[in-house]
Amino acid sequence: MPKKVATLEKVSKTYGRDDLTVKALDKINLEIYKGDYLAVMGASGSGKSTAMNIIGCLDRPSEGVYKLNGIPVENLSDDELAELRNQKLGFVFQQFHLLSDATALENVLLPMIYAGINPHEREERAKNALEKVGLSERVNNRPNQLSGGQQQRVAIARAIINKPAILLADEPTGALDSKTTEDVLDLFDKLHQSGITIVLVTHEDEVASRAKKIARFKDGKIVELKIK
Numbered sequence: 001m002p003k004k005v006a007t008l009e010k011v012s013k014t015y016g017r018d019d020l021t022v023k024a025l026d027k028i029n030l031e032i033y034k035g036d037y038l039a040v041m042g043a044s045g046s047g048k049s050t051a052m053n054i055i056g057c058l059d060r061p062s063e064g065v066y067k068l069n070g071i072p073v074e075n076l077s078d079d080e081l082a083e084l085r086n087q088k089l090g091f092v093f094q095q096f097h098l099l100s101d102a103t104a105l106e107n108v109l110l111p112m113i114y115a116g117i118n119p120h121e122r123e124e125r126a127k128n129a130l131e132k133v134g135l136s137e138r139v140n141n142r143p144n145q146l147s148g149g150q151q152q153r154v155a156i157a158r159a160i161i162n163k164p165a166i167l168l169a170d171e172p173t174g175a176l177d178s179k180t181t182e183d184v185l186d187l188f189d190k191l192h193q194s195g196i197t198i199v200l201v202t203h204e205d206e207v208a209s210r211a212k213k214i215a216r217f218k219d220g221k222i223v224e225l226k227i228k
Contacts, residue, residue, distance in 0.1 A: 002033040004070075005165045005197055006055055011064035012220075013050050024050040026220035027064065032166065032199060037192045039208035040201045042217030049170070051217065052201050056089055056168045057081045069165055086114050090159030090167045094174035096151040098143045098158075104130060105139040108158045115162055129157035133187060149180035156187060160196065167191065169200040173207055185210050 013025040025047045032038060032055070042048040053059040054066055057073055066073050068088060073081065085091075090111075098107045108126040117125075130139055133153040143151050152172065159167055169188070173181040189210060192198050202208050216224040 002035055004031055005034050005036075005068070006030075006032040007065075007067045008051070008054065008061075009065045009067075011051075011054060011061045011066055013047075013054065013059065014062045023220050025054070025061075028220070028222050030215060030222065030225075032197065034165075034197055035192075035195060037188075037198045037210070037212045038200070039211035039214045040199060040217065041203065041205075041208050041214060043203070046217040047220040048201050048217045050220075052168060052170055052199070055166065055199060056091060057085050086111055087162060088165045090162065090164035092152070092155050092159045092167065092169040092172045094171040096143070096148075096155045096175075098151055098154060100143050103140050103142055104135060104146070104154045104157075107143075107154055108161055111158060111162050125161060126157070129161050130154070132160070132191075133157045147180070148176055149183055152176065152180075152184055153187065156184075156191075160191065165197060167196050167198045169198065171202060172200065173202075173204075181207070 008028055008030040010027045010029060011025055012023065012027050015022045015024060028051065040048045040051060054061055057068065060074050068084065073084065076084065105126050108129055109122050112122040112125065127139060130136055133156050135150060135153050138146060138150060146154065173184055176184060185207065188198060200211060208214050212228050214226045215222050
């Protein structure tokens with residue numbers, strides 16, 4: 001039986017106070033297993049981004065329990081949450097969030113600096129990660145010397161560098177053309193085949209079709225969970 005890496009139990013998230021409240025999530029239950037490739041879908045305001053933020057420990061539930069690797073996160077301090085994010089989670093966003101004055105190698109190194117890994121190991125692992133995403137010839141290039149697709153590959157290499165329990169991707173192809181989108185999705189397929197657990201937020205059916213599970217959100221609830 002695959003290991004559970006994340007569990008949401010009756011998780012709700014409410015924003016605002018007094019009479020001005022919005023329930024972004026309404027008692028959702030979701031289990032993510034090691035090796036899953038899950039697409040999270042829904043219209044704007046459906047709750048999918050809020051769910052992603054809670055899974056990524058960027059936000060806390062208002063009610064219910066979220067566990068990452070069996071650890072309930074609601075009582076962790078901000079510093080403990082930051083450490084958990086660095087060690088257990090990798091993030092890929094629509095905008096690449098690369099440091100413009102740093103090389104591809106230096107951008108990929110960053111999470112390992114925060115994790116306290118020694119310089120020699122950092123460089124070896126960063127080079128291996130860039131090779132894994134097909135950029136071994138671009139280690140010394142800065143973002144402005146790379147195409148959009150190459151920048152996203154650097155961001156993916158940075159996201160997987162600490163061997164995360166979950167790779168979280170929020171509209172990762174939203175800023176890419178159709179050919180580059182295919183290339184990046186092919187890379188996600190390879191990462192999943194290598195054993196990486198992926199949770200991908202998208203509003204595009206074509207992107208979601210690559211995943212093995214699809215959770216469809218509407219009005220803060222999961223209205224469909226499809227397993228291929």
